[in-house]
Amino acid sequence: MNYTNNLSTNKLIFDRIRRNHALEHATLKVLGAKQPGNRFLAWSNANGLVILGDLETDVVRSAVEEACQRLKDGEHQLATHANCGTNLSTTLGIMGLSGLVMSWMVSGKYRRPWQIALLLPLALGLALVATFFGRPLGILVQKNLTINPDLGNLEIESVKQNRVGHLAFHTIKTREG
16 A cells, blocks of 8 residues: 555656656746857756756746746647757767677677777767767657656746855746646
């Protein structure tokens, strides 16, 4: 009984993270259009998202509200982002697998230095393949695992600016409406 409750709770938390992650991406796209040339980054969790960057609170509030509404209106393409950490993780995962393949080959019959040197082009080729396919695969991983553009009844609870020294960031809290 307790195990089932934990699974159900974990699923709800994971779904909140996925929806906040979609909102994070959509907000960054809206901010990017409103603040061209300005640099910022963000991350999300079950409680909402954080946007790091020197931005006015009204601008952030407007962008997150617009992003939320546009996702709810069906603009689900806003939920994926080319610079998402999922893309980097996917690329690094493919490179890691390539490294495992190379290490398996080196530990096998290719033991002489000249044989290992001949594997260098293969290693470089595998790294290029990982780099080439990492981003498109990362987008697929985003769409199928790390984001959920269907926000349902998710609402913006608050948008607050915080500062730590010269570092400015906004904490956006979400809730179920």
